[in-house]
Amino acid sequence: MTVDFKGRVAIVTGAGGGLGRAHALALAARGARVLVNDLGGAVDGSGGSVGAAQKVVDEIVAAGGQALANGASVTDFAAVQAMVQQAVDAWGRVDVLVNNAGILRDKSFAKMDMDDFRLVVDVHLMGAANCCKAVWPHMVAQNYGRIVMTTSSTGLYGNFGQANYGAAKLAQVGLMQTLAIEGAKYGIRVNALAPTAATRMTEGLLPAEVLAALKPEAVVPAMLVLAHESAPTRAILCAGAGGFEAAHITLTEGIHLGLDDDTPEQLAARLDEVLARTDGEQVPQSGAAQAQLEVGKAMAVHA
Structure with a gap:
């Protein structure tokens, strides 16, 4: 089986650089028409310019693909709806949504400003929810959809200094679980990807040889499988440095104690x-x- 996307339309958020760019280029190389979304801001979410997204579009077009740029903030639902409409107006449908946009505001919880906590949750969780909400009626109407959430080992297992990021990333898994159930009868499959990749978010944190192994392109195969028509649903795939694993949220057998004073x-x-x-x-x-x-x-x- 070839994992191709001929005739498919994909939206990738946060695709102006790093992992999102790698996702967009790979989808386009395998036949998808891609709407490249990126606010064009700094790692902490400040600033903004459509230039980063346009640069990726230019790469795709130069390679013979079809792509459009979009500079919407995923936190702005009206702008996200307009982004989805942009894809529908140009290509008639939306088959794939890759929720990749994110920011970092790392600090230990004791020192963290609650505005920074709220902003990270807003971008990662509400941003993903906004995008899902905007594509949902289109996917329901065409009886087909593939949504990939970007979770993180920080959300699944924790990481010092990232309480806001971890909370937002595990929340995406909770969103995935329910959307997969609700979307099943409409042919919508929803999965989550936990990447380990060196991007501008990780610059300066890891030694050079480790960064070389953790190139974003090594995560892309997992995204392609989760976004493909043959995708599973409700899977959490972990990927990095050419390795692939699955994470599961499990329930132990437990015991029955009843309810007594003791x-x-x-x-x-x-x-x-x-x-x-x-x-x-x-x-x-x-x-x-x-x-x-x-x-x-x-x-x-x-x-």
Whole structure:
């Protein structure tokens, strides 16, 4: 099977440089018409110019592809709606959305200004939600859509100095889980990508040889698979330096204690059993799985 995108229309946000640029170039090289979105601001989200997006468009066109530039901020829903309409007006549809736009405002939580916390959540989470909302009716109408969220190992597992970024990135996974359920009957598949890549966000943080291995292009194959017509749905793929893994949010088998005056003491005494990872651990298909497991254990005791 060839992973191609002939006849497909893709929107990639934050595509003026780094990972987003690599995504846009790869989609175009495999046949997609690509709307390249980038605010053109600094890493912290300040400033803005459509120049960065236009430069990537020029690269795509020079290579024989079709592309358009867009400078909307993903935090501006009206501008995002206009961006999606720009793609629809030019090419008649939107098949793929890659939510890649993001900023950093790193500091330890103790020293972090709450405005910086809010802004990072606004760009990553609300930006992704705005873009999903804008493409959703088009994908529903055509009974086809592929959405790729960009999560992070910081969101999945934590990282010092990135409470705002981590919160926003795991929130994208929560958005992905529900959109995948709601989109299933419309042929919309929604997945998340956790990249490890050297971009201008990581400059100065890693040694040169590590940066060389972590080129953005090494993450792109995972994005292409998640954006393709053969994509899974509700997958969290991790990618970097040519390696690929999957992350799962799981539920342990746990125990049933009932509710007595000493249940807190019982739980404290048996907490290791609750936390234990066994063959009974599962990857829930929806949030209802937790209630089903708990009620099932309770019913078994009273049967």
